[in-house]
Amino acid sequence: MMRRGALVAVLVSVVLVLTGCSGIPTSGQVQRSDVTVEPPAAEIEFLPASPVKGDSQEGILRGFIDAASSPQNDFGVARKFLSLTFAVEWDPNASVIIDDGAREFGVTSDTTMTIETDVRANVDSAGGYVELDSPVPATLDFSFVNEEGEWRIASAPPGVLLERITFDQVFGQQVLYFFDPTFTLLVPDVRYFPSRASTPTRIMKALLAGPSAWLGQSGAVVSAFPPGTQLVADTVPITGTSASVDVSAPALDTSAETKRRMLRQAAASLAKLSSIFTVQLSIEGVPQDISAQSDDAAESYPQVDPRPLVISNGRMGYLQSTGSLDEIPRVSDAVASFTPWAAAYSGVHRAATVNTEDGLYLVRSSGSTALVDARENLAPGVFDYYGYIWSVPRELPHDLFASTIGGAKRLVTTPWPDDGRVVSLALSRDGARVAALIESVVGTKLYVSGITRDAQNGPIAVGPPLILPVAGDVATSAVWVDALTVGVLTTQSDITSLITLNVVGGSARSVSPGAIGLNLAAANGIDQFFMRSGDGSLLSYRPGGAWRSVATGVSVQAQVQ
Structure with missing residues (x-):
């Protein structure tokens, strides 16, 4: 029997008005306040059908796959499709294979079948999510046994198989x-x-x-x-x-x-x-x-001035709603003596860096300057949480330097490909992670790693990377949008730009600004996310996909740490 769509989606709407605490208090006992908490969002539950008496092996297999979308009662309905022994042994939490729902069911013997599908992503037993560059073919093997006149599954791969739309609703x-x-x-x-x-x-x-x-x-x-x-x-x-x-x-x-x-x-x-x-x-x-x-996790991620930091007409400052610049005292004067093509600023350490044709310069809060890195063809320099300045020649991915504001310099080992070209570096504001946008023979990828530091918080090494795919033709910029998300800017056939918002360890979504972009910057989240376009305009993103121009005549958009 051929069965598709045997699931019934039930919208369970729980309407509660709770009087409790804003956020999640971290005290040992229950706290009370006069804050009204919004009711939880409605969730979709799948109520799968149980096995049909006299069903064929294929019918049992299709029913099992459908039922495995419901984790209720420890996947209780799905276990009804399994033999008595295997129902105890099967581990549905071992993994999740995510596909687009296009599957081929094949018979390989009187008591065995296969499902062939293209894997788009997977989740491991610890909840770790990996999205694949391109679909990977997979063959899943199943065997059957007849128990009291009914077919049941005697063996199956650990974990569950879900199509994308179902995964997004269940997980x-x-x-x-x-x-x-x-x-x-x-x-x-x-x-x-x-x-x-x-x-x-x-x-x-x-x-x-x-x-x-x-x-x-x-x-x-x-x-x-x-x-x-x-x-x-x-x-x-x-x-x-x-x-x-x-x-x-x-x-x-x-x-x-x-x-x-x-x-x-x-x-x-x-x-x-x-x-x-x-x-x-x-x-x-x-x-x-x-x-x-009492402060929650969101408050633990360092915040910065929400205004975009730019260089316009040779002056460096925060762009105000009136269109004027709130210049950084003494720093702006010093920056005016350079012709920078990239810049970064550390509010905590009150210092800036500027990339010029002669190399990477440090601009201190006093207005004094120093050459940090004179090597050729550097990627834009960036600060980390502890005030180290990171710099690397684009064509030499293993020659990454971290320099102190005082001038001390150290080599930081990297796991990046030998033939890689470093397009952009981005440091998370917690000081723990680095995202490197790198081109190589295998294409452009986003390499996200933990940072190994010494007892004085100096960076020693970039750890093993989580490698994320990058859409688009030519990549130009990467930035941490918030604690979870790295934005990547690419161009599409020199016609328009594409921005991909990558949740590190999660899924990605794309937005189109409708213009050719040169680089990205962010303050404290997606509602403070900016792109500088090729004509010197500064565009601001609004959740929902809208972009608006907030300034013109911007020559450099600075990365803020």
């Missing part, structure tokens, strides 16, 4: 948080889990298991939870709007400050769940009387 993007090595800032790590009651448990298990490999192997992030810490009861119960996180003995022998960090890390990681407003941390069943800092 939700979650953000785990780990600390930078100084325990000052929280660094995000994107994962994907089914949007069900068990989501808090999946989040906490993944958090205790540690960061994604690309982020953790570099030592760019650390966890407050000691190695070997696990959930005591293998679940995170929710009582009202409070989540109870009970962890095992390794967390006992830690300081009060470490316990506060554990609570802060757990609270930030659970903050996106609309049903949770407080977190209670326990160790081996004993509630911990601790409180963490």
Whole structure:
């Protein structure tokens, strides 16, 4: 029997008005305030059909694939399509294969079948998401056994197979948080889990298991939870709007400050769940009387002046709504002595860099200047969170320097391809990650890595990369739009530009500014996102896809750290 679309999509609308806390308090007990919390968004649940009596092997297989889109009751309906033994063994959380729904079902013997499909993306057991450059063919093998006159699946690949539209409805993007090595800032790590009651448990298990490999192997992030810490009861119960996180003995022998960090890390990681407003941390069943800092994860990402920083008519300053420049004292005067084609600024360290034909120059807050890097054909220089100036010749990807404002210079090792050409560098404001836009024989890619630093926070190495595909013909610029997203600017056949917003560890979406762009810059999120066009206009992006011109006569748009 051929069955398609056996699922019924039910829109479950939960209308609740809660009186509680704004965001997610990180104290040990429930907090109260007079803030009205918006009701959670409606979610789509798939109610799949159970096996049909007398169904064929193909009918059972199609029914199983459909049913596996519903994680309710630990994929209870999907398990009905499996043999008694395999229903216990099957691990639906092992992985997710994401395709476009175009599949070929084939019979290979009296008791075996295959599904051939093109994989577009996949998710691993820890919720790590990878989108592929291009579809990859895959063959999935299934075997059958007859139990009491009915066909059931006796073996299947671990995990589930979902088409893109179903994945987007069933799975939700979650953000785990780990600390930078100084325990000052929280660094995000994107994962994907089914949007069900068990989501808090999946989040906490993944958090205790540690960061994604690309982020953790570099030592760019650390966890407050000691190695070997696990959930005591293998679940995170929710009582009202409070989540109870009970962890095992390794967390006992830690300081009060470490316990506060554990609570802060757990609270930030659970903050996106609309049903949770407080977190209670326990160790081996004993509630911990601790409180963490009240600021949430979003406030942990350093913020900058929201106005675009530009060079216009030789002067450097923040563009005001009136169109005039709020010049940076003394820095603007010094910049006027150069003819820069790129610039960067660190508000914390009150210093700027300018790329010129003679190399990369530092401009201090006093107005004094110094040549930082005289090598030829440099990519635009950038600051990191700790005030280091990063510079690299475009054709020499392994000759990356990090220089202090005082003039000390060090070589930073990189994993980038030997034949790579560095188009653009972007440093996240938490100091933990670098995004490099690189052209090579395999095409243009975005290499996102953790940063290895020494005890004085000096960069030593760029860690193993998470490699993201880049759309478009010619890439020109990359910038961190917010803590999760890197924007990449490319041109399409010299006709128009395309901007791809890449969620690091997640999916990507594209927007078209309707003009040829030269470079990107961002302040504190997508609503403070700017592009300089070829005619010197500065365009500002508005969520929803609209762009508007906010200035003309802009010769350089600066990157702000």
